[in-house]
Amino acid sequence: MAMPPIRFTSFEICAGAGGQALGLEQAGFDPVLLIDSNAHCCRTLHQNRPHWNVLQADVMDFDPAEHDKVYDVDLLSGGLPRVKSAATIQRADSDTEWKLLQAAVWMAHSVQPRAVLLENVPELVTSEKYASDREWIEECLSDQGYRCSWQVLNSADFGVPQYRKQGFLVALRDPHHSAFRWPEPNGTFAPTVGEALGSSMASRGWPGASAWAAAANKPGPALVGGSDKRGGADLGPTGQKKAWARLGVEGKSIADDVPGPHDPIDLLPMLDVRQAATLQSFPTDWTFHGRKTSVYRQVGHASPPPVAEAVGKRIAQALSR
Structure with a gap:
């Protein structure tokens, strides 16, 4: 035994x-x-x-x-x-x-x-x-x-x-x-941002999701949780935001939800907190307490x-x- x-x-x-x-x-x-x-x-x-x-x-x-x-x-x-x-x-x-x-x-x-x-x-x-x-x-x-x-x-x-x-x-x-x-x-390749978030971006019927996922063809830069003492939730300093933009992500803020069917095909979408958690490899059933900014900081600071x-x-x- x-x-x-x-x-x-x-x-x-x-x-x-x-x-x-x-x-x-x-x-x-x-x-x-x-x-x-x-x-x-x-x-x-x-x-x-x-x-x-x-x-x-x-x-x-x-x-x-x-x-x-x-x-x-x-x-x-x-x-x-x-x-x-x-x-x-x-x-x-x-x-x-x-x-x-x-x-x-x-x-x-x-x-x-x-x-x-x-x-x-x-x-x-x-x-x-x-x-x-x-x-x-x-x-x-x-x-x-x-x-x-x-x-x-x-x-x-x-x-x-x-x-x-x-x-x-x-x-x-x-x-x-x-x-x-x-x-x-x-020894395995990390998923790209598109592979990790493609189904999420398409979940509300955004017509640009497939093209976006194909273009987001690398792992993302490090998420930056930011300080509790300054500002709201975003994807970090200017350099970080530019790196995210090259992957088709708008880094100036965190979204309330993923894009929907009436959003433009060529939209530069923002991430929502659940997508940020996916990029940190939290399991899908791991839930977070608090409002958007607090949750994003919890996610961004996590190991x-x-x-x-x-x-x-x-x-x-x-x-x-």
Whole structure:
């Protein structure tokens, strides 16, 4: 009789809309607790996984001693708010993101997980501007016996219809660290935007849907969730919008619905939030709580589940050694 697959425990901070947690669930990790400061994100998690223990809280105010189930979990994970790029790092509002990253590192000291997985911008992994920060992280974690591995992964290499680069840190103690290997591209072409969204664009009878899908013949650029402090929902800075326009998508805003039968054949359509979720590879039955702008930001900030699943499986393999 075959043995059931091994399941592991996880504690996730900055859980957002659940993209990383969903991928880790597929990789064999069951969360004992997920926390996020955003009420809409917490409702999203609750309505999709009622059995998950979800807490609305600020990571910097969280006291593990009040939630002892998080001690000695197999994995501490987090898709942290994006540490600002070198071009904007001196801005005053960049401080919060760095404090959250530091809090995540200190959380590992407190809860002593067997493994740590943190996701952020690629520059945190590759840029010399962040070399001292990587050194600080490694020194803090090495004090607890962890060894760090850094990697940038592109979601398109894992079947996501989007060129989205993500920076990852995985930290484990030996012998598990020596057994860890980063996932490699799965060898299949990512769906194009047209392949991913063609049926959706045609669902209300838009006569231009077929031609649009044929012309949207590449995976999309990375979706940009934007800041809660500024502006409404759109597809990002000017460069991002131009890249979307080359794929036949108007990026100045997010649509309330897909085009209909009376829209022009040559329309440059906007994406709606469900289409954005498809480009992030959320399953079709994953629902989001809140109004359009809030939902789009939840989607845009998420880690695509297939990437989290690929990394999670490699962590699970290492922990099984």
